[in-house]
Amino acid sequence: xxxxxxxxxxxxxxxxxxxxxxxxxxxxxxxxxxxxxxxxxxxxxxxxxxxxxxxxxxxxxxxxxxxxxxxxxxxxxxxxxxxxxxxxxxxxxxxxxxxxxxxxxxxxxxxxxxxxxxxxxxxxxxxxxxxxxxxxxxxxxxxxxxxxxxxxxxxxxxxxxxxxxxxxxxxxxxxxxxxxxxxxxxxxxxxxxxxxxxxxxxxxxxxxxxxxxxxxxxxxxxxxxxxxxxxxxxxxxxxxxxxxxxxxxxxxxxxxxxxxxxxxxxxxxxxxxxxxxxxxxxxxxxxxxxxxxxxxxxxxxxxxxxxxxxxxxxxxxxxxxxxxxxxxxxxxxxxxxxxxxxxxxxxxxxxxxxxxxxxxxxxxxxxxxxxxxxxxxxxxxxxxxxxxxxxxxxxxxxxxxxxxxxxxxxxxxxxxxxxxxxxxxxxxxxxxxxxxxxx
Numbered sequence: 187x188x189x190x191x192x193x194x195x196x197x198x199x200x201x202x203x204x205x206x207x208x209x210x211x212x213x214x215x216x217x218x219x220x221x222x223x224x225x226x227x228x229x230x231x232x233x234x235x236x237x238x239x240x241x242x243x244x245x246x247x248x249x250x251x252x253x254x255x256x257x258x259x260x261x262x263x264x265x266x267x268x269x270x271x272x273x274x275x276x277x278x279x280x281x282x283x284x285x286x287x288x289x290x291x292x293x294x295x296x297x298x299x300x301x302x303x304x305x306x307x308x309x310x311x312x313x314x315x316x317x318x319x320x321x322x323x324x325x326x327x328x329x330x331x332x333x334x335x336x337x338x339x340x341x342x343x344x345x346x347x348x349x350x351x352x353x354x355x356x357x358x359x360x361x362x363x364x365x366x367x368x369x370x371x372x373x374x375x376x377x378x379x380x381x382x383x384x385x386x387x388x389x390x391x392x393x394x395x396x397x398x399x400x401x402x403x404x405x406x407x408x409x410x411x412x413x414x415x416x417x418x419x420x421x422x423x424x425x426x427x428x429x430x431x432x433x434x435x436x437x438x439x440x441x442x443x444x445x446x447x448x449x450x451x452x453x454x455x456x457x458x459x460x461x462x463x464x465x466x467x468x469x470x471x472x473x474x475x476x477x478x479x480x481x482x483x484x485x486x487x488x489x490x491x492x493x494x495x496x497x498x499x500x501x502x503x504x505x506x507x508x509x510x511x512x513x514x515x516x517x518x519x520x521x522x523x524x525x526x527x528x529x530x531x532x533x534x535x536x537x538x539x540x541x542x543x544x545x546x547x548x549x550x551x552x553x554x555x556x557x558x559x560x561x562x563x564x565x566x567x568x569x570x571x572x573x574x575x576x577x578x579x580x581x582x583x584x585x586x587x588x589x590x591x592x593x594x595x596x597x598x599x600x601x602x603x604x605x606x607x608x609x610x611x612x613x614x615x616x617x618x619x620x621x622x623x624x625x
Contacts, residue, residue, distance in 0.1 A: 230510035231255035235283040237263045246528050247521055272302045284509040289501045290580035296328050297578055304507035305331035309516035321570035322537040329407040335523040336537035340460040340499030341566040342392050344482040348556040350455050362425055362485045369434030381456035386439035387587045388498045392458050395496030395574045397422045401612055404575040410616050413625045414609035423601040437595045446471055460498035461563050462534045481559035495566040535563055578619035586611040
């Protein structure tokens with residue numbers, strides 16, 4: 187997932203025109219992507235595609251490396267844009283970007299019919315790779331090859347209003363069972379207050395990924411496990427359904443105006459959500475007063491001693507197999523993701539551990555928070571469930587959840603009915619993308 191300005195995760199919704207264009211190009215062959223990689227030219231310019239938020243990062247590289255030849259192109263933050271342009275370049279045999287900032291479509295860009303992404307194996311020092319958060323290296327690894335370096339992490343934490351919790355006499359839950367019990371108390375004693383939300387795809391990652399529900403459990407380049415009947419999925423259904431029914435978990439999108447109103451009325455008692463939510467949801471959108479917001483570790487499931495996270499965002503930098511200056515492109519990607527001066531100023535938590543350490547220094551002195559959230563951020567960064575990977579059906583993961591589960595619960599549907607339907611959608615999308623699906 188790629189985090190966006192303000193931390194929001196972009197919804198992937200390909201337009202009919204985009205899909206038609208892709209299908210047409212695929213049908214026409216679009217086969218130039220399989221051509222030989224050009225001979226390396228260390229003096230060749232590097233074409234970089236980045237959204238408006240990342241453009242300043244590339245501009246900083248230019249300042250620090252005046253001899254580098256960079257052709258920087260600002261691209262829209264639209265689903266399907268990169269894929270469409272790459273397919274057009276494949277057809278023309280030219281026009282590919284050398285480096286892009288991307289996210290959930292990495293696996294798609296690596297595979298047929300695009301075959302755009304190139305491994306970074308041997309072009310990035312192993313000690314540098316090893317200094318990235320473990321989950322980010324896993325995300326970037328496809329078929330045992332490293333295809334990207336992750337820019338930022340959106341690990342989930344348990345956000346809570348410390349002042350309200352003290353006022354109501356509540357204790358921050360350490361287990362999901364305690365979380366459910368607290369929800370029941372809130373519903374009975376303070377109706378209208380919420381401890382969570384489930385009405386948008388961000389919460390798919392917050393609850394189901396953190397539980398390890400196998401929906402994008404990539405076993406190989408050709409095999410994926412999808413099983414909404416697994417206990418790691420059904421325990422989430424059983425946790426949240428009573429909370430949806432009693433109103434302690436909202437059925438709304440966390441950025442729906444009605445949910446935002448709960449924030450401005452200070453009725454969000456607790457919300458498990460991404461690490462960026464403090465700066466980009468609670469502070470500007472929910473208007474949680476200064477000195478009230480705190481972060482706790484994610485709760486644990488029965489039989490487990492670790493509170494795992496999901497990841498609601500996190501973008502990556504990837505390189506083209508058509509790059510005329512591949513080492514130069516790899517060096518650019520390495521600098522963008524590891525330069526401590528650059529990364530310490532970024533809005534979201536860096537994936538590179540030394541940069542994250544510098545970034546957290548700013549949080550330690552941020553008076554907005556009731557207490558320093560950075561120790562929780564640091565701990566949860568290495569606790570993101572690793573059985574969720576980038577897949578070639580990533581668009582269906584997000585769109586399918588929004589259209590089936592999120593819409594279903596807003597219409598008072600039951601998770602026990604909605605999740606199997608979602609699983610069927612994912613299974614079909616995975617098969618269409620060339621995977622063999624195992625339960």
